[in-house]
Amino acid sequence: MVRILKVGGYITFFILALMYFMPKVSSYYYVEQELEKHKIILSHEEVLDNGFSLQLNHVDVSFDSIESASIQSVKVKVFVAYNSIYIEDITLESILGSFFPLHIKDAEMSYSIFKPLEVMAKANGDFGSASAEIHLLDRNISATIRPSKLMLQKYKRTLLMMKKQENGEYIYDKAF
Known part of the structure; x- marks a missing residue:
């Protein structure tokens, strides 16, 4: 039993050292x-x-x-079983202002080896909030957007490209 714990400790130490010293x-x-x-x-x-x-x-x-x-x-953050990218304070250029609000507060993308063919994403900003799943094998993105009042008032043309749900959310589904 002690030997198993020692081997487990060495493996854990090796993995943590590898992640820490990775270039x-x-x-x-x-x-x-x-x-x-x-x-x-x-x-x-x-x-x-x-x-x-x-x-x-x-x-x-x-x-x-x-x-x-x-x-x-x-x-x-790159770990063995879970990887993530967290982005704060995104400001889009004014050229995109006619399609979408220009400020995104934060966005996060994550990938796990437990779902190797999916990338998950979440974002919050002046547009409201959104969550998305990117299916790598099917090459498809599926997003759910809960629009803010600003998005509903000023960016109706953008929302027309999405399917409105009964609960007020909008669905965007597209192959890439």
């Missing part, structure tokens, strides 16, 4: 290069390795050479 900054720069292949450019960011997480501050996002958003903070 997170180098991995981030690799991901950044891969995003550039899809015309998504992250710039002006400050990259900090916080042991078990990676934090990015003051990130500017461009898509196809068009400034799209600025993000105050991004925290990436």
Whole structure:
């Protein structure tokens, strides 16, 4: 019994040490290069390795050479069974203002090995709140949006592209 606990302790220590010393900054720069292949450019960011997480501050996002958003903070946590990205204070560029409110308070994406073909996402902002499931095998995104009063008043055209439910929520379902 003592031997089993010792082996379990060593395995746990090894996994924690591996996560702590993993080259997170180098991995981030690799991901950044891969995003550039899809015309998504992250710039002006400050990259900090916080042991078990990676934090990015003051990130500017461009898509196809068009400034799209600025993000105050991004925290990436990579664990063995559960990975998450938490984003705070997203400000979209004014060009998107006719389609969507420009401020998103926070957003979180998570992935678990217990559901390997799904990515879960949640967001809150001036638009209201949303939750989404991204199905990797089917290449489908399904989102439920609970719109705010601002979204209902000023962005009715955007809501028309979604299916309204009886409880006031809107469903967006699209293959990508």
